[in-house]
Amino acid sequence: MSTTLRPAGETRAGDVLARMRSDIISCALKPGTKLRFETLKELYEVSFSTLREALSRLVAEGLVVAEGQRGFLVAPVSLFDLNDLTDVRVLIERQCIRLAIDRGDDRWEADIMANFHRMDRLQSRLGASYYLSDDWAALHGAFHFSLVVACGSPNLLEIRQKLFERAHRYRRMSSQFRPQWRAKDVEHKMIMDRVIARDTATAQDLVERHIRETTENVIAHASHLFAQGGDSFGRRDPVAAE
Amino acid sequence: MSTTLRPAGETRAGDVLARMRSDIISCALKPGTKLRFETLKELYEVSFSTLREALSRLVAEGLVVAEGQRGFLVAPVSLFDLNDLTDVRVLIERQCIRLAIDRGDDRWEADIMANFHRMDRLQSRLGASYYLSDDWAALHGAFHFSLVVACGSPNLLEIRQKLFERAHRYRRMSSQFRPQWRAKDVEHKMIMDRVIARDTATAQDLVERHIRETTENVIAHASHLFAQGGDSFGRRDPVAAE
DNA sequence: AGGTTTGATTATTTCGAAAATCCGCAGTAA
DNA sequence: TTACTGCGGATTTTCGAAATAATCAAACCT
Numbered sequence: 371m372s373t374t375l376r377p378a379g380e381t382r383a384g385d386v387l388a389r390m391r392s393d394i395i396s397c398a399l400k401p402g403t404k405l406r407f408e409t410l411k412e413l414y415e416v417s418f419s420t421l422r423e424a425l426s427r428l429v430a431e432g433l434v435v436a437e438g439q440r441g442f443l444v445a446p447v448s449l450f451d452l453n454d455l456t457d458v459r460v461l462i463e464r465q466c467i468r469l470a471i472d473r474g475d476d477r478w479e480a481d482i483m484a485n486f487h488r489m490d491r492l493q494s495r496l497g498a499s500y501y502l503s504d505d506w507a508a509l510h511g512a513f514h515f516s517l518v519v520a521c522g523s524p525n526l527l528e529i530r531q532k533l534f535e536r537a538h539r540y541r542r543m544s545s546q547f548r549p550q551w552r553a554k555d556v557e558h559k560m561i562m563d564r565v566i567a568r569d570t571a572t573a574q575d576l577v578e579r580h581i582r583e584t585t586e587n588v589i590a591h592a593s594h595l596f597a598q599g600g601d602s603f604g605r606r607d608p609v610a611a612e
Numbered sequence: 613m614s615t616t617l618r619p620a621g622e623t624r625a626g627d628v629l630a631r632m633r634s635d636i637i638s639c640a641l642k643p644g645t646k647l648r649f650e651t652l653k654e655l656y657e658v659s660f661s662t663l664r665e666a667l668s669r670l671v672a673e674g675l676v677v678a679e680g681q682r683g684f685l686v687a688p689v690s691l692f693d694l695n696d697l698t699d700v701r702v703l704i705e706r707q708c709i710r711l712a713i714d715r716g717d718d719r720w721e722a723d724i725m726a727n728f729h730r731m732d733r734l735q736s737r738l739g740a741s742y743y744l745s746d747d748w749a750a751l752h753g754a755f756h757f758s759l760v761v762a763c764g765s766p767n768l769l770e771i772r773q774k775l776f777e778r779a780h781r782y783r784r785m786s787s788q789f790r791p792q793w794r795a796k797d798v799e800h801k802m803i804m805d806r807v808i809a810r811d812t813a814t815a816q817d818l819v820e821r822h823i824r825e826t827t828e829n830v831i832a833h834a835s836h837l838f839a840q841g842g843d844s845f846g847r848r849d850p851v852a853a854e
Numbered sequence: 855a856g857g858t859t860t861g862a863t864t865a866t867t868t869c870g871a872a873a874a875t876c877c878g879c880a881g882t883a884a
Numbered sequence: 885t886t887a888c889t890g891c892g893g894a895t896t897t898t899c900g901a902a903a904t905a906a907t908c909a910a911a912c913c914t
Contacts, residue, residue, distance in 0.1 A: 381681055381897070383668075407866070417899045419661045422867080423668045426625075430672025432770075439623055439905055441866060451766075458767045465703055524693075525700045528674075529771060623867065649896070659869045664897085681875055683896060 386414050387424040394433045394444055395539045396504065401447040405434070431532055433539075445536075449589065449596050452540050456585040459533045463581060464574045466518035466526055471570045474520035479566050485509070485516040486562050493555055501545050507538065513558065517565055517577075541584065544592035554580075628656050629666040636675045636686055637781045638746065643689040647676070673774055675781075687778075691831065691838050694782050698827040701775045705823060706816045708760035708768055713812050716762035721808050727755040728804050735797055743787050749780065755800065759807055759819075783826065786834035 393399045410421050425442045428434035435445050470478070489509040493500045500506045511534065518530065557580050564573040635641045652663050667684045670676035677687050712720070731751040735742045742748045753776065760772065799822050806815040 383897080418867085419664070419900090420898060422661070423664055423897095426665045426668040427672050430669050439866065440907095454765050454767050458765060458771070461703070461707055523696050523700065525696050525775075529700070533767075625867080660897085661870090662868060665867095681896065682877090 382416060383420045383423040386416055386420060387427050389414060390424055390428060391431070391433060391535070394428070395535055395542065397539060397542050399444050401444050401539070401543075403444045405442040405444065407441075432536055447540065447543065447596060449593060452585060452588065452596075455533060455537055455540075456581060459530075459537060459581055460578050462526065462530050462533060463518070463577050466521045466523075466530055467565065467574050467577055468570055469521035469523060469526070470518045471565060471568050471573065473522050478516075478520040481519070482513070482516045482562055482566065485513040486558060489513045489558070490555060507542075511538070517561070537581075537584075540588050540592075543595055544588040624658060625662045625665040628658055628662060629669050631656060632666055632670060633673070633675060633777070636670070637777055637784065639781065639784050641686050643686050643781075643785075645686045647684040647686065649683075674778055689782065689785065689838060691835060694827060694830065694838075697775060697779055697782075698823060701772075701779060701823055702820050704768065704772050704775060705760070705819050708763045708765075708772055709807065709816050709819055710812055711763035711765060711768070712760045713807060713810050713815065715764050720758075720762040723761070724755075724758045724804055724808065727751070727758040728800060731755045731800070732797060749784075753780070759803070779823075779826075782830050782834075785837055786830040 390399070399405075405425065407418055407421060411417065414421065425434055425436070429436050429442070433445050434442050436442050489506070489512070492503070492506050492509055496503055496506060514534070515531075518527065521527065557576070561573060561576045561580060564576055632641070641647075647667065649660055649663060653659065656663065667676055667678070671678050671684070675687050676684050678684050731748070731754070734745070734748050734751055738745055738748060756776070757773075760769065763769065799818070803815060803818045803822060806818055
């Protein structure tokens with residue numbers, strides 16, 4: 371499971387939260403799985419209350435759903451959710467990019483290049499199967515984050531981060547079946563170039579295409595996974611007020 | 613405090629969650645307040661673990677912040693946060709309106725009119741101080757929700773709802789100092805008319821103005837409250853990655 | 855035979871005590 | 885005086901058992 375071995379720093383519940391989040395995103399805990407307390411207690415070596423706290427927070431992040439008095443389960447995946455998620459991500463990411471280009475300074479530009487370089491180097495070191503690596507995924511996430519960090523909006527960044535993580539779960543679902551990923555590195559370089567050139571419109575369009583094409587790839591390679599669950603696939607009730 | 617007395621239906625933690633959320637939004641629990649467990653245990657008549665679960669969820673909703681191993685406190689307010697919140701709300705709400713107008717059907721239109729009517733009637737019944745009423749606030753929330761419910765995006769609606777609640781806290785902060793609110797009902801009617809007429813551009817602009825003017829009113833009447841806390845006011849560190 | 859109620863089993867939810875951690879203060883040394 | 889260190893009290897965090905609710909199946913009634 372998760373290889374995070376940092377007992378210090380924060381609370382134990384916070385540690386379990388981070389590990390569970392990682393395990394859900396990486397699909398070590400599969401979508402739709404019932405989360406039984408006894409099982410989890412063994413897996414993460416903590417007690418009921420601590421688990422409950424971690425689960426509660428994951429519910430609010432949308433990675434776990436709570437069913438009345440019938441426990442928790444890993445948030446199911448569906449074609450509908452993936453498409454909806456993609457549309458919302460495009461909206462948020464375009465705004466982030468726009469603001470970041472408006473407000474970013476030299477230090478921001480340098481940070482982007484540094485992050486790209488690290489991602490790029492690891493990519494060539496890992497070869498064709500880089501997309502399976504959790505380390506690469508972390509650097510990939512850091513690169514995309516560095517592009518928008520200068521937007522200056524904590525709220526926007528927080529929303530973006532949660533959506534990014536949920537989307538990562540879908541990417542991860544499909545990656546184990548995908549023989550080879552397309553040349554994302556070229557796209558990343560183009561996005562970086564347009565962002566640093568402060569070419570807002572083009573940068574936004576490139577990022578939107580980047581997101582949408584990834585979603586299309588996921589659907590092409592992993593859509594058969596959505597049907598297996600039985601429930602929660604296809605169109606959801608659109609009047610799902612909270 | 614909260615007058616919600618429905619012990620049945622959901623779990624006790626869910627009940628406490630709802631009551632605390634209500635109390636924070638209505639400023640019965642003031643921004644920046646330290647949330648001591650002993651105090652809360654008396655207030656809500658539950659035990660540590662149950663409180664902890666409710667608090668954890670509120671953290672993820674942005675209404676409470678957790679400080680390492682030093683407990684929880686009601687999320688502080690600040691001019692910076694209010695402005696940021698407003699900008700993000702405008703982005704989200706404009707998109708919701710656009711999609712709802714695209715996708716809404718007759719039933720949706722009827723629902724909007726019904727909600728407006730209920731809000732409008734209560735408003736005239738309450739007279740000049742309607743903005744102090746929690747009941748009116750609930751109907752006001754329901755009206756705005758009905759405008760966008762047809763957007764068909766669960767993710768968008770969920771984000772919108774959380775932002776709306778956080779904004780409501782700011783509205784509430786200022787309402788106790790505001791001698792009289794401007795004629796919001798006229799604005800609401802105009803928004804409804806343009807939405808039902810499927811006049812997307814105008815409806816979006818009206819909603820944006822509605823949100824921004826409310827924020828300006830809050831700042832005009834309650835900005836002095838932001839300074840009292842001492843910390844967390846004015847510009848925040850823009851590189852506040854999570 | 856089909857459907858419903860009852861009761862045993864399993865899982866979740868809640869509780870309050872015990873362990874771990876933090877904060878303030880006094881005492882000491884530089 | 886200022887900075888560092890160790891103790892006492894208060895608060896948070898964690899734990900596992902007890903209470904509560906849901907599930908499943910067998911027996912019962914229609």
